[in-house]
Structures are given as structure tokens and as C-alpha cells.
Amino acid sequence: HTRKRNVKRLLDERLSKQEVALLRKIGAAGDKLGINLFVVGGFVRDLLLYRKVDDMDIVVEGDGISFAKSFALMCKGRCNSHKKFGTAVVVLPDGFKVDVASARREYYKFPAALPTVEMSSIKLDMFRRxxxxxxxxxxLNQEKFGTLIDFFGAQRDLKDKTIRTIHNLSFVEDPTRVFRAIKFANRFDFTIGKLTSNLIQNAVRVDFFKNLSGLRVFSELRQILEEDDPIPAIKTLETYGLERVIHPYLAFDNQTVVLLEEVKKALAWHDLLFLDTPYLRWSIYFMVMIRLCSPKIVQEIADRLKFSPTHQRIILNDRIKAEQRLEILEANPPKSNSRLHSILKTFRTELILYMMACAKKDETRKALSLFYTKLRDIKVLIRGEHLITLGVRPGPEFKRIMSSVLKARLDHQVATLENEIDFAKGYIRQNKIVD
Ligand code: ATP
Structure with a gap:
């Protein structure tokens, strides 16, 4: 049932001149070596969906690594190869990356229960997806440039807006695909096909996930939580009972979705003001997902998902502290900037946004916003040298004086360096720091 049509026009319409030129150059390089090659996967899918395309994944019928090497030479680029997987990355002089994989028939082992059928290398490569x-x-070869090859009814499924596996043993082969199905359905606003949905239910019932490494679960979960709006996907995870793959005791209550929506708002607020400041988006949704778990369970989750020390610190330790500080903020709204600053100064962006999402009062959200947008970066002008001139010896006193100057600055008691020096003098006198 393989369908073919030419999409040259679509390529010209949708890609920049440079991108089309690059694809043609790759094709020409393939012709030179006498091999067939194709751009595949997410690139083609996004092209047909009229979405932004990014990574170029090239599949070569033959030795991908030698192709990548000779192509890199042609373009004065670099080539990094992984012999074991028959893959390579070509980095072009402008930094653009082209991923190259080898489609080789002998590499694929059919699941025992599937009939072994004769397929071309490219078809086999697609069959494994x-x-x-x-x-x-x-x-991409010059003669056939732009020929779209659709082996498994992809165009039909794009039209029907449906996520379907290629065969019924797909989740047996790789259970992480369950998470990927949900990610794609959410991203494109597609439905998971009836049979595929049944296969997911079966995977959960039979617990295909038992032997799955926590690292792989985490990698897929994290990708879901990094999507623009992960909330529908989180709901779908719960509908299938997949939150229990993360931990058998992980559970949501009727507040969970409300808080997830609050996270979304807090992140939108942040991203509007601080475009391009990186932070761990996923971790804030994740903290809401695990908030009903006891510390012991959270520790077990962290162990299972193989959290890095930074992730552990945020999700285990700082989250608890943030929850405590949030309670203080709500029960006892700080009356001065310096007090607000001292409550929040140790927290990273992720925790401030988490607190913002969990806050019950508007007033608290305003205080968090004031801290994050205005107070967080305020620094004193006075330096150690100034204190030495005032007769203070370097040591623990330095820090105390500095922090009292900062406090004065936060509360608008000082404006200039002179003000700060005067303030420091007063502080030194009052506390009898210099004899
Ligand atoms: P994204 O836009 O999220 O990068 P993508 O489709 O490019 O989407 P990748 O995760 O980069 O996704 O994977 C590249 C290709 O490799 C996919 O098109 C998919 O067909 C294939 N792939 C990735 N993971 C699996 C998997 N677990 N099982 C089978 N095929 C996979």
C-alpha cells in the first residue's frame, strides 16, 4: 500500500532556500556514492503538518557513517560518528546539524511473534519506528528528489488526526512509546486510535513497564512536561493509570489539575517577562504532581527516576522549604522589602514559580512577583575596600555589615554609595565593631 507523491513544491514553499539547497546537496552526495538517501521522521511529519521543522534526520540505504564523513568533507563540516549504532552527526560550518543513520537490513530483529517479511532497508527502518x-x-537523490514515500498510511493518519502504532507488538517492543503516544497526541491535538488505545490499556494491565529503566521513563515524562501545555497530557496519563508507572503510590486529587493550571499561568507570566532565561520547566509541573506523596515516597521516586543531585535538591529539599516559607508568607505577610527578601532569597526560579502556583492569596502572588522582578537582583554598591578604610578588619563582621547595608537599600533607606558608607559608619558605631 505504499503511497508515493512528489512534494518538491511543498519543500520550496515551506523551507528556506538554504535548507532546500542543503537537502539537494545531500542528495547529490548520495548519488556520487551510489546510495539512496532520505530525509525522514519528525521532519517530514512537521512539514506536512505545516509546523516549524527542525532537526534533519537522514537515513541512508547503506553505510551512513561513510556517507556522513564524505559529506562533511564536501561541506567543510565536522563529523561525529557512533560506530555501534551506525549513526553520525554532521555539523556544518554554520553550526547546523544533520543526523545520519544507516538503514541496514541485518540490524533488525523482528519480535518473535511477528512474521518476518521481505522489506527494503528504508521500509524496515520506518517499520521500526x-x-x-x-x-x-x-x-533526496537527484532523479527522485522530493518523492514522498508513505509505507504505513501516515498521510491518512495525519488527515484523521490519529496516533497509531505500526503493529500490535509495538509497546511490547518498547513500552516508553506509550508516553510518546500521549506526547504527540497532546502536541498536535490528535486522538490516540482505538486499537492503539487498547494496546496502551493492555500494556498498563499487564505491566509492561516493570523492567523499564527509570531513566527512560523520566526522559519521556520530562519531554511531556516540557511541552507548551502539558496539562491535557498529564490528564491522559492519569486516565490510563500511567502515573503509577512512576510510583505505585503516586496519586492526584481534585486540587491537582487546579494547581497545574496555576503552574501554567505562573510560567506564562515568567516567560513573558524573562524570555530566554532558562529554567527547568518540567520540574514545576512535576512538583505539583508529587505534592501528595510523603517524603519517603518522593525519595523513592527520585531514586527510580535517577534524579541528578540538582533535581534532588529542588524536588526533595527545596520544595519542602518552599512550602514552609509559603505558609509563613501567607500567615504573616512581610511588611518590608528586606523581610520579603530574606524569606525568599535562597530560592531558584523553579521554587518561586512553584510557590506562585500554590499561593492561595493574590497578595502573596504579588509579593512573590515583587521579589522576583525587583528585589532579587538588588546589590549594594559598597565594597570591602570601603569597610577597610572605615577601620573594619576583614572577617565575619564584613558579611554582617554588608547585609545590613543591603537591608537598608531594599527598604529605600539608602540610594547612593555615599549613603551606604554613612549607613555603614552608623552601623559600625552602634555595634561597636571598631574600637
Ligand atoms: P520531536 O519534535 O519531539 O523531536 P521527533 O519525532 O523528531 O519529535 P525524536 O524523539 O527526536 O522525535 O525521535 C526521532 C525519530 O525517531 C522519531 O520520528 C521516531 O520515529 C523515532 N523514535 C524515537 N523514539 C522512538 C521509540 N522509542 N521507538 C521507535 N521510534 C522512535
């Missing part, structure tokens, strides 16, 4: 929508290839 997760969902039909990811199985299209566009040939």
Missing part, C-alpha cells in the same frame, strides 16, 4: 505519523520519508 513508533507511530505511523513518523514513518514518512522523502527521497
Amino acid at each position: 513508533d507511530f505511523t505519523i513518523n514513518t514518512m520519508a522523502i527521497q
